[in-house]
Amino acid sequence: MQRIMLGYEKPPTLEEIKRVAKNITNVGAKITFVILAETGLRPVEVFNLTMKQVDLSERIIRPLHLSKTKRAYISFISKPMYKFITKQYLPWREWFLEHYQNAVSNIGRDAEKWMYPNGTVAKDPYSVGASRSFTGKYVVRVIGKELDRRDFVTAMQPQNPYWQKFLAKWCIKTIDLGADMIFLDSPDMLFTFNWDGDWGDNETWEGQGLIRHLRSVFSNEELTAMGINSLENFSLAKYLSMKYGKPKIYTTPMILRGAFTASWPPESVAFNNVTEVLQDPILENP
Amino acid sequence: MIYWYQSAIKFVKNLTTTVKLHAKSMGKNVLITSNEYMAWFPHIILTPYMDVIYVETNQFLLPPGQTNQVIYKMALASGNYSKHV
Numbered sequence: 001m002q003r004i005m006l007g008y009e010k011p012p013t014l015e016e017i018k019r020v021a022k023n024i025t026n027v028g029a030k031i032t033f034v035i036l037a038e039t040g041l042r043p044v045e046v047f048n049l050t051m052k053q054v055d056l057s058e059r060i061i062r063p064l065h066l067s068k069t070k071r072a073y074i075s076f077i078s079k080p081m082y083k084f085i086t087k088q089y090l091p092w093r094e095w096f097l098e099h100y101q102n103a104v105s106n107i108g109r110d111a112e113k114w115m116y117p118n119g120t121v122a123k124d125p126y127s128v129g130a131s132r133s134f135t136g137k138y139v140v141r142v143i144g145k146e147l148d149r150r151d152f153v154t155a156m157q158p159q160n161p162y163w164q165k166f167l168a169k170w171c172i173k174t175i176d177l178g179a180d181m182i183f184l185d186s187p188d189m190l191f192t193f194n195w196d197g198d199w200g201d202n203e204t205w206e207g208q209g210l211i212r213h214l215r216s217v218f219s220n221e222e223l224t225a226m227g228i229n230s231l232e233n234f235s236l237a238k239y240l241s242m243k244y245g246k247p248k249i250y251t252t253p254m255i256l257r258g259a260f261t262a263s264w265p266p267e268s269v270a271f272n273n274v275t276e277v278l279q280d281p282i283l284e285n286p
Numbered sequence: 287m288i289y290w291y292q293s294a295i296k297f298v299k300n301l302t303t304t305v306k307l308h309a310k311s312m313g314k315n316v317l318i319t320s321n322e323y324m325a326w327f328p329h330i331i332l333t334p335y336m337d338v339i340y341v342e343t344n345q346f347l348l349p350p351g352q353t354n355q356v357i358y359k360m361a362l363a364s365g366n367y368s369k370h371v
Contacts, residue, residue: 158297168304175309181317182305187298187332198290206293213289 027092031085035061039075056085057219094216114162117208126260129163131155131197132204133267134237135249139197140256142264152256152264155192157200159209196266201235210236214282226281240277247271295332302335 003009012020017037024030035046039061053062059077077085114122114129122128131139140152156163171182192198200206211231214223227243228234241247251267271277278284302318309316319338333339 158293164297164300168301171301171305172308175305175312175314175316179316180314181319181338184298184301184318184320187294187301187320193290209293210289213292 027088028096031089034081034084038078038081041075054085056082057221090216094212097212114160116203117205118203124259125162125166126154128205129154129156129160130260131157131192131195131206132200133196133251133263134199134247134269135251135267136199136201137251137253137267138256138260138262139192139195139266140260140262140264141191141195142254142256142262152262153191155195155197157204157206157209158187160205194266196263196268199237201237202233207235210234218281222281236282239282240271240280243280244277245272295335298332298335 004011021030021034021037024033032046035041035049036043039046041049041061049061054060054077055062056077059079059082061075061077114125116122116128126138133139139155141155142152158164174182198206200210202208202211211234214228214231214234218226223229223231228239248270249267250270251263252265253261253263256262305316305318317337318335319340320332320336321340
């Protein structure tokens with residue numbers, strides 16, 4: 001700035017800035033550059049920005065920066081930038097988080113070990129991979145009764161990145177061994193539904209996926225109106241129980257192989273007023 | 287509901303893409319297949335990622351109102367009518 005004021009260097013023109021922005025292809029890099037150019041925020045402020053500080057409804061950025069030399073409270077988002085954020089950046093961010101959040105959090109760790117979303121190493125793939133019932137039991141189907149033994153089929157969470165990698169690895173191994181066809185048995189979650197799964201809370205991959213989805217569908221105001229102050233520890237089961245009364249649970253708990261608490265026949269959840277529950281914005285809104 | 291179906295679609299899409307790419311890198315063409323129970327919505331939306339769909343007509347009761355089981359299942363199993371069933 002000082003060199004510009006002394007006449008040693010020229011500041012870039014608006015046209016030059018626009019040309020640079022247009023030529024940046026990476027969406028993350030582009031939004032960083034545009035925010036720097038449009039808002040006057042310092043690079044460190046932009047890199048430390050979180051979505052909590054961005055109020056899209058008011059088109060305001062709150063850097064919450066307070067130092068001896070600068071008291072930066074708010075910056076404004078122009079209409080074109082708002083359009084870029086909502087149409088391009090937010091979908092890209094969703095994609096980016098999905099692909100890289102887990103990879104980044106796993107740097108330096110044993111990538112072969114399956115982990116929970118919070119980074120805790122799971123004791124086995126089932127404990128972190130199996131879908132959960134309303135009361136947190138593993139969603140399985142017990143088979144082999146006729147043979148007088150207890151085998152089980154587990155309904156896995158498709159949101160779990162380890163499960164996807166694991167399956168891809170074994171598919172690739174079978175191709176390397178000469179397979180010409182891969183048969184995926186029920187990849188459609190039909191059994192997860194039929195066996196009363198998909199209720200995992202924020203500690204599970206399926207719960208984290210639901211939280212991400214809710215963030216993309218509802219605004220903060222809508223969530224507050226629904227009685228959700230924070231999505232961080234959101235659990236659909238707890239939310240519905242608190243809002244519509246504790247449901248009756250019909251379940252036959254059993255411990256499989258000395259490790260997994262499951263229910264067979266599948267656990268059933270009976271709310272007092274099912275129609276009312278089904279009309280909740282979360283269940284009604286896609 | 288859409289969220290849960292999206293999760294399944296993403297899973298199948300990513301998995302089949304990875305597998306197909308690997309097969310292609312080896313100069314092979316691998317067929318991806320799945321089974322079709324009752325031509326239900328989530329099955330139909332997975333058909334674009336499958337090369338072959340198997341129709342299992344004996345597994346579940348049909349959705350209500352359907353009288354011609356075989357025709358109903360085979361027609362819907364083809365999804366966008368591009369698959370042979």
